[in-house]
Amino acid sequence: MIMGEADRVEVPFWFDPLCPWAWITSRWLLEVEQVRPVRADWRIMSLAYLNLVQREGKGLGEDYLELMKKAWGPVRVCAAAAEHAGPSVLGPLYTAIGTRLHNQRRRDDSTVITEALAAADLPVSLATAAASTGLDELIIASHHKAFDDVGLDVGTPILRVSDTTLFGPVITPAPRGEAAGRLWDGLVAVAATDGFFELKRTRSRKPSFD
Template sequence: MMIKEQTDREEVPFWFDPLCPWAWITSRWLLEVERVRPVRAEWRIMSLAHLNLVQREGKGLSAEYRDLMTKAWGPVRICAAAAEHAGRGVLGPLYTAIGIRLHNQRRRDDPQVIAEALAEAGLPESLAAAATSTEFDQLIKASHDEAFNEVGLDVGTPVLRIGGTALFGPVITPAPRGEAAGRLWDGLVLVAGTDGFFELKRSRDRSVKPSFE
């Protein structure tokens, strides 16, 4: 199959929180789709911390998960600061650099992760200070609301938009590769184009697995 040039592809907005392992796997699937279908991922940020602690007011959260959500502010704030500094195009490389370290290498408690990721994406280390600042929270909220005003608050991340329809998911593990990734994309295009379609779901029978780089 001949794939269109990068400038002649359908843009697919994809909202992620860098801390979410499920969003990470789905993002790697979408990159695989780029290889076999005429699409291009457009990376955007959402915030699990904002969703769970602010919009859902922390209801039903265990103490452990509440603590995780508090920590989740840091990485997404750094992504917002990076986008403000260098443009939204930097989100893809930065997300990949952070995700490989957090999810593939499982370095979730390593304080060097952010500095290394910023350096790999060609960004100044000073952006790491955004993790504990509220300076970029309105930018996060604006990007977050763009997705969740449409998809609703009873879902999480990832969220993507296909042909004008925002969908939660797909939630997958591991990420399919090659033409298998393309077939999953084709299925999502079909359901996104079906008026009145809302949900397909089954219980998870496996744990999350780090995806390929």
């Protein structure tokens, strides 16, 4: 059953459009919205800033370093879209970009951003923001609102449950229906536990976008 809007709890969720794991978790959170009284509050972070600036590129291979240099583009476009139309546009735009990058596997397709902007009813001219540093301070400020709490030894996705900022959940594929709700309930429980820091096991599957 779809929940009413009045009593929903906002869940800040920080994403970089390039991250496949954040994409899967974001689709799970949309499933949670259908079965629990929550609403995603989409916010931007930057894998490029995290890895190239905060971590100074340490331990990264050449291929990943090159990927990070390109990672500024999509998140800059998201920032420009939010400046143009308000933060509520981040959800539809993230869905449009992520569907093309991940589900359609079009990471090397230069038309993804303009297509996604059009799909979100935004001016395609916003694509020029990909090559501009003009909004980087806004991106970095949003980024720090997550990482100043959660720390630098994690990546994305980042979300906040009540007053607790957490990395994850890292899942594949995204649970659907009540299964999504049960995972949310577990996350609420651990977030409410004083002194809780980590649950983890080695990933043995590649991201699945089904």
